[in-house]
Amino acid sequence: MAAHTCILRLAIYSPLRRYFDYLPPNGIPYQQLQPGIRLQVSFGKRTVVGILIAVVSQSQVAFHKLKQAQHCLDKSPIIPTPLLQLLTWAVNYYHHSPGEVFFTALPRALRQGKSANLPTYRQWFLTPKGCSSDLKILIRAPHQRQIIELLRYHPQGLTSSEIKEKFGTYQSSLRSLVIKGWVNFKEECAWKKQESSKKHFKHLLNPSQKIAVTTILTAQQKFQPFLLEGVTGSGKTEVYLHVIEEIIAKNQQALVLTPEIGLTPQIVERFCSHLQGSVAVLHSGLTDRERLAVWVAAYEGKVAVIIGTRSAIWAPLQHLGIIIVDEEHDPSFKQQEGFRYHARDLAIVWARQAKIPVVLGSATPSLESLYNARCQRYHLLQLSQRAGKAQTPQIYLIDIRSCSLEAGISPPMLKALEHHLEQGNQALLFLNRRGFAPTLICYECGFIIPCRRCDSYMTVYQYNDSHRLRCHHCGANQLIPANCPQCNHSFLYPKGLGTEQVEAKLRSIFPDTGIARIDRDTTRGSGVLDKILNDIQKKKYRLLIGTQMLAKGHHYPNITLVGILDADQGLFSGDFRAGERMAQLILQVIGRSGRGEKSGEVLIQTRHPDNLLLQAIISQKYDRVAKILLEERYQTGFPPHGYLALLRAKSALVDTPIAFLENARDMAIALNTHQGMVTVLGPVSAPMERRAGYYRGQLLLQGSSRPYLQQLLATWIPKLEFLKTARKVKWSLDVDPVDLM
DNA sequence: AGCACGCCGACT
DNA sequence: GTCGGCGTGCTC
Ligand SMILES: [Zn+2]
Ligand SMILES: [Zn+2]
Numbered sequence: 089m090a091a092h093t094c095i096l097r098l099a100i101y102s103p104l105r106r107y108f109d110y111l112p113p114n115g116i117p118y119q120q121l122q123p124g125i126r127l128q129v130s131f132g133k134r135t136v137v138g139i140l141i142a143v144v145s146q147s148q149v150a151f152h153k154l155k156q157a158q159h160c161l162d163k164s165p166i167i168p169t170p171l172l173q174l175l176t177w178a179v180n181y182y183h184h185s186p187g188e189v190f191f192t193a194l195p196r197a198l199r200q201g202k203s204a205n206l207p208t209y210r211q212w213f214l215t216p217k218g219c220s221s222d223l224k225i226l227i228r229a230p231h232q233r234q235i236i237e238l239l240r241y242h243p244q245g246l247t248s249s250e251i252k253e254k255f256g257t258y259q260s261s262l263r264s265l266v267i268k269g270w271v272n273f274k275e276e277c278a279w280k281k282q283e284s285s286k287k288h289f290k291h292l293l294n295p296s297q298k299i300a301v302t303t304i305l306t307a308q309q310k311f312q313p314f315l316l317e318g319v320t321g322s323g324k325t326e327v328y329l330h331v332i333e334e335i336i337a338k339n340q341q342a343l344v345l346t347p348e349i350g351l352t353p354q355i356v357e358r359f360c361s362h363l364q365g366s367v368a369v370l371h372s373g374l375t376d377r378e379r380l381a382v383w384v385a386a387y388e389g390k391v392a393v394i395i396g397t398r399s400a401i402w403a404p405l406q407h408l409g410i411i412i413v414d415e416e417h418d419p420s421f422k423q424q425e426g427f428r429y430h431a432r433d434l435a436i437v438w439a440r441q442a443k444i445p446v447v448l449g450s451a452t453p454s455l456e457s458l459y460n461a462r463c464q465r466y467h468l469l470q471l472s473q474r475a476g477k478a479q480t481p482q483i484y485l486i487d488i489r490s491c492s493l494e495a496g497i498s499p500p501m502l503k504a505l506e507h508h509l510e511q512g513n514q515a516l517l518f519l520n521r522r523g524f525a526p527t528l529i530c531y532e533c534g535f536i537i538p539c540r541r542c543d544s545y546m547t548v549y550q551y552n553d554s555h556r557l558r559c560h561h562c563g564a565n566q567l568i569p570a571n572c573p574q575c576n577h578s579f580l581y582p583k584g585l586g587t588e589q590v591e592a593k594l595r596s597i598f599p600d601t602g603i604a605r606i607d608r609d610t611t612r613g614s615g616v617l618d619k620i621l622n623d624i625q626k627k628k629y630r631l632l633i634g635t636q637m638l639a640k641g642h643h644y645p646n647i648t649l650v651g652i653l654d655a656d657q658g659l660f661s662g663d664f665r666a667g668e669r670m671a672q673l674i675l676q677v678i679g680r681s682g683r684g685e686k687s688g689e690v691l692i693q694t695r696h697p698d699n700l701l702l703q704a705i706i707s708q709k710y711d712r713v714a715k716i717l718l719e720e721r722y723q724t725g726f727p728p729h730g731y732l733a734l735l736r737a738k739s740a741l742v743d744t745p746i747a748f749l750e751n752a753r754d755m756a757i758a759l760n761t762h763q764g765m766v767t768v769l770g771p772v773s774a775p776m777e778r779r780a781g782y783y784r785g786q787l788l789l790q791g792s793s794r795p796y797l798q799q800l801l802a803t804w805i806p807k808l809e810f811l812k813t814a815r816k817v818k819w820s821l822d823v824d825p826v827d828l829m
Numbered sequence: 830a831g832c833a834c835g836c837c838g839a840c841t
Numbered sequence: 842g843t844c845g846g847c848g849t850g851c852t853c
Pocket of ligand 2: 541561
């Protein structure tokens with residue numbers, strides 16, 4: 089019997105870190121049992137969907153315990169082989185449960201076992217008869233009449249959902265109209281092929297762009313990572329476009345990953361207008377249906393280029409020819425909960441498996457990528473020139489220890505603002521803190537209003553959330569109290585600085601100037617940011633104040649003054665990556681100024697004008713910045729001079745996370761065969777111990793060798809779920825954490 | 830996670 | 842008595 093037993097190894101959506109073995113359903117030909125198909129199985133007391141990962145002949149589980157799968161949900165795989173390989177790699181590297189890994193890659197409909205057909209929608213339009221007929225006949229059918237009137241406004245037709253949006257009930261009316269022969273429909277496939285008005289507008293490349301393009305293209309059909317380094321405005325996007333053009337001309341596909349904020353309609357438009365072939369977009373704003381449609385279309389090869397955020401790394405592309413990761417240093421490529429994958433790192437893995445080139449682009453590369461380039465693992469390509477005639481900006485530090493500040497603005501900063509606005513130019517102020525003020529404090533007793541669920545203070549909001557306090561860590565909010573909760577005194581005042589406050593101050597100083605605030609609070613809702621950006625182009629706003637949203641990827645050609653209100657915040661805060669982040673942010677903001685013809689000026693307010701890192705930043709030489717940071721990482725054994733894995737645990741009770749982590753630590757130390765190679769540090773409570781009602785702790789594994797760290801994780805992590813103390817906490821592993829918060 | 834089972838206190 | 846909270850076990 090055992091000789092030709094066929095056992096199906098399935099991934100099932102559950103936090104359990106293992107696969108589940110089943111026997112094949114009755115009457116299924118062996119050839120149909122391809123990895124990547126889905127089956128319906130009984131799992132415990134439930135019926136669930138499983139994904140076939142492998143067909144094996146042996147199982148760890150006793151034969152009599154194996155259940156038979158109920159039936160196959162697919163005739164052929166819904167996950168292409170390269171993606172299956174990538175997912176399998178991710179299961180092993182991130183030591184996460186296979187079920188959650190494989191299922192996060194799928195659109196919701198496929199997770200639920202629905203069919204993998206290209207979803208369609210109905211496009212309704214008027215027939216010639218419907219166009220010309222007299223509406224008076226419809227006097228007793230007001231719904232039908234409304235629909236006809238609406239369709240006459242939209243000669244290109246309307247979708248069912250668009251009609252449904254206008255009138256709640258519509259189906260019976262449409263049916264009657266179809267019978268009358270006034271209206272008809274056609275089935276359209278539901279994925280929005282991105283269209284562009286302008287087609288084919290070719291740019292000439294400068295010499296360093298040309299070199300980049302040809303170098304990348306000579307590496308086709310082989311694994312080769314490139315680090316494309318170039319300041320904002322040096323034309324990285326042009327390089328991407330020329331490379332992709334060549335790739336898709338050979339009937340291969342291209343995948344472009346961008347940070348969350350970078351995926352603007354402008355950038356999509358740019359790709360569409362330059363590229364022949366269908367471009368599809370994948371981001372968090374899509375409906376489930378649209379996501380499924382893009383997935384199926386991509387799998388069927390109907391899509392040549394996918395542009396998307398982090399999760400687009402799971403696009404089912406069978407003929408991938410190149411991957412591009414733009415702004416590769418951006419932290420949004422790392423998923424920060426559950427299955428904590430890094431899309432940039434997975435891009436490298438995919439490229440290696442598929443033997444294709446991968447391009448990481450950035451003006452301020454991550455230290456990891458920079459280090460890889462130095463070790464010759466990545467080919468470094470530099471775009472030296474800023475496009476156009478613009479000069480690099482002049483940068484000045486303002487020592488604010490000896491200044492009196494008004495809403496965080498020093499006299500020299502104010503003077504510069506006045507000057508640049510008088511010249512008719514635009515100015516930008518950067519402050520990486522939302523709200524009116526980070527704290528509300530009692531004048532009498534000094535009590536600061538805390539969040540009830542976090543070890544943190546409530547942020548004061550005056551405008552957006554009209555007179556409320558909000559916690560940035562858990563979302564809790566309340567009205568601003570009239571009296572101090574501790575001493576009942578009524579004089580509570582906001583202390584510290586936020587963008588709302590700066591905006592208010594600027595409005596009082598420059599009452600006749602258009603002022604825009606750009607942060608997460610003013611840009612909620614789709615299209616809002618886009619409208620603000622458009623109005624900036626039109627010079628409706630001349631003074632901009634904002635958080636890191638301002639820094640990322642948008643073009644503001646007329647800005648000649650950039651002011652950084654607080655360079656120290658972030659530069660000196662606890663986390664090991666804080667310095668890198670802040671340096672990248674400051675350099676990105678600096679890059680916003682002085683494009684086009686005008687050269688720019690940058691003013692940076694600081695209390696530490698002599699700080700080495702700050703000095704390196706204002707030299708605008710990123711390699712100087714990197715040298716300082718890399719030296720620091722070398723001293724501490726942090727990435728890229730070392731590899732990290734962080735075990736996190738949280739619970740509503742104070743002591744349980746640490747108790748679990750202590751058990752976990754003991755186990756790790758016992759299993760650690762190479763103590764010189766992997767160090768177990770902690771456990772300690774998290775920098776902010778309580779968040780959203782949970783007490784949090786963490787245990788850090790630091791390795792000087794990645795294989796040894798991985799080997800320890802592989803033996804250790806599967807054992808953790810059997811610890812008694814594990815039941816009382818929520819725990820998760822973070823391989824290559826981007827921060828230790 | 831999601832579901833079932835069994836034990837114990839408390840409440841109509 | 843029996844309702845329900847929660848600790849424990851199990852998922853091929
Ligand atoms: Zn008080
Ligand atoms: Zn909170």
